[in-house]
Amino acid sequence: MLIDSHAHLDDERFDKDRDRLIKSLKESGIDLIINPGSDLGSSIKAVSLSEQYDNIYAAVGVHPHSAKEMDESTIEVLKSFTNRDKVVAIGEIGLDYYYDNSPREIQRQKFVEQLELAKEVNLPVIIHTRDAAQETFDILKEAQDGSLKGVLHCYSGSVEMALEYVKMGFYISLGGPITFKNARVSREVAKAVPIDRLLIETDSPYLTPEPYRGKRNEPLFVRYVAGTIAEIRGINFDELAKETSENAKRLFRIA
Numbered sequence: 001m002l003i004d005s006h007a008h009l010d011d012e013r014f015d016k017d018r019d020r021l022i023k024s025l026k027e028s029g030i031d032l033i034i035n036p037g038s039d040l041g042s043s044i045k046a047v048s049l050s051e052q053y054d055n056i057y058a059a060v061g062v063h064p065h066s067a068k069e070m071d072e073s074t075i076e077v078l079k080s081f082t083n084r085d086k087v088v089a090i091g092e093i094g095l096d097y098y099y100d101n102s103p104r105e106i107q108r109q110k111f112v113e114q115l116e117l118a119k120e121v122n123l124p125v126i127i128h129t130r131d132a133a134q135e136t137f138d139i140l141k142e143a144q145d146g147s148l149k150g151v152l153h154c155y156s157g158s159v160e161m162a163l164e165y166v167k168m169g170f171y172i173s174l175g176g177p178i179t180f181k182n183a184r185v186s187r188e189v190a191k192a193v194p195i196d197r198l199l200i201e202t203d204s205p206y207l208t209p210e211p212y213r214g215k216r217n218e219p220l221f222v223r224y225v226a227g228t229i230a231e232i233r234g235i236n237f238d239e240l241a242k243e244t245s246e247n248a249k250r251l252f253r254i255a
């Protein structure tokens with residue numbers, strides 16, 4: 001059984017078939033899904049999905065794209081959800097200097113505020129970073145007081161930085177891009193990260209792996225991510241599935 005550690009099933013692209021899709025996951029070999037929020041509205045949707053379905057867990061947080069929409073009350077509202085049983089992380093949070101949908105200064109400020117929230121409520125973080133590798137690293141290093149846990153989702157950075165993150169106590173999650181032909185560095189990362197720090201994900205509905213690239217992504221396709229990593233590491237599929245599922249349960253404290 002596989003765990004898709006990052007899927008946005010609250011996305012409107014699942015409105016037509018969400019219920020059918022979620023109910024068919026078990027028979028397709030997908031044990032659990034972690035559904036992160038990307039703004040306040042989607043965080044609330046993620047929480048309600050997690051309360052509606054046994055196999056969905058939620059994270060609450062505001063993505064750097066929406067950082068500019070956060071006001072004084074947002075952190076308190078996020079915090080109010082963190083005592084729900086199935087809210088297992090703060091995320092996704094981080095920096096995105098590729099799209100720059102929010103001013104960088106605001107992105108940094110809101111990232112740090114949400115890291116502080118995670119420490120306060122003792123939950124791991126789900127980190128999004130694009131075109132901001134060094135600043136993301138510096139902020140996490142600064143915030144790491146020994147208590148911070150988390151995952152770099154859909155990691156696309158260097159091998160060296162991945163290993164630094166591992167040293168700092170973080171997990172590395174790989175998604176659909178690992179299946180692309182030009183994924184040279186990601187393939188090295190997949191090989192270099194210790195097996196007990198590796199997670200897999202889809203980031204559905206985005207980043208669809210081969211052979212379905214171009215279509216809507218869905219949690220079922222996490223098997224292609226798993227299959228590719230197993231092949232790169234020279235281990236069998238079941239072992240990779242078992243290890244990455246144990247890792248996700250350990251990080252998100254799912255019994």
Ligand SMILES: [Zn+2]
Pocket residue numbers: 092127128129153154
């Ligand atoms: Zn992301």
Ligand SMILES: [Zn+2]
Pocket residue numbers: 006008036092203
């Ligand atoms: Zn995402």
